[in-house]
Amino acid sequence: MILGEYSTPEAIESMHHTLGLDLPLWEQFVRFVQNLLINGDTGSSIISGTSSRELIAERAPVTLLLIAMASLLAILISLVLATLAATHKDRLLDHMIRIFPTITLGMPVFWVGLLLILIFSVRLGWFPVGGVGEGVTGTLHSLILPAITVAFSQIPTLIRSLRAQMLEVLESDFVVTLKAAGIPNRVILMKHVLRNSALPTLMLLGVNISYLIGGTLVVEQVFGIKGIGSLLFSSISKRDFPVIQGIALYCAISVVIISLLIEIASWRLDPRTKGK
Template structure:
């Protein structure tokens, strides 16, 4: 009898987990569909004629009409949207670039590796520095080190990421000569060396919120009853800190990092422009100035897709680490 109850309980738990995962996937799909629709219509609301961008200011009405037909701009908005959705789901593309004439997917895939590498380096730096600062602040509560570290979020949160990048260039590149002013070096070593300063700039904008969140969570765990019991049992403080406190404090910070993914990607695109890195960011700004809406749509959709996938993965990891978080945004 007891065995049958345990089996039923396990089956119910599995069904609940599958239901939660299915709902998370449905939410992610709905977000992607909403972004896809918004990107399509917002781009077409912005003033400007792509055909005139291609042919020039003094193009004839007949030439403009032919170019509109070539680009499919003479169709109704619904027909354009239907073609856009069909192309996106069948080929994973938003069409050919108006300026370059090549596939948007190929243009983005060519620039994506540098941008992805920059995001990974910046994320790793932000997590490592946030862990160190939050740990020091939490273990030295209300002391000098804690007050100094708590000042960091108050000061740095108001600094625009592009302004921080310019300051870093002036000091570390122009004055000290430690890093290149911009661009990408040759080979793996040159690439990594040239991406250090941009990655630090991006991480600089993420560290304050992570430190503040992780410090608050660590203080809450340090003051909990089970930590007091572990100290009373004679377990070394270092073991308690790294094995129990950090483990129980990391989950809310992990969820916060998932929320900040969109800001991280957006900041990366801006920083690429500041440092002259030929990644997705520079492609986006060039496409905006040229009114190349297929490329703009492609970048917006791929970035939104990346944000949704990363947020979904963090939600799944959080639910796996702590089942109580399932279904919570």
């Protein structure tokens, strides 16, 4: 692939030696692991010759920012809607919020992105159609629609989980006791109900974090964002295997790190879960 379709056998043999493909398989694997552990690299790009680590590091900031914004939006929107649904149980507002996850679960994330572009970018002109703006303000403004699109895929399951947990806590004995003691409902809701309901939903978010990262990579293509997602798809189309390996590796590491952070947050919410 590097030398082209009409390369000579001599050139291919020379390239095999340069890449170490003439070595025994176990030695190739040892060299690969050493390079991975020492340099954090899975090899140089077949197309550009640049190390995969440098290519990924160049695109990573915008992708990480998009993931952070999407996670924050998913948590905030789910928190508000689930609280409203739980505190208005079996009323019109509760039914409307419960219908929302049922409808949205069947919507592909790329379709949601295209729909948001048509409404808020093409017709209303509130946001750019694609790309990333300049400066902090321009960057954040251009990433709002992609972040909403990614968050959209996580919100339905989070609302269902948090609403169910809040209803269970609201009907518990200690909440009835707090109400009988004359403590305001707002204080009970914020300090006791949400704290005891958040743990299962937080663990659910940790389980779904890999889907959130995968959705981010797809959404980057829809909005024309030059992040890790666009790098991945271009590498797949060009069969640039070292870069594909590097992206898969760093995404896996990101999932592990985020899952660890969520575990730590769950320990802070409920120390009884520590060590389980």
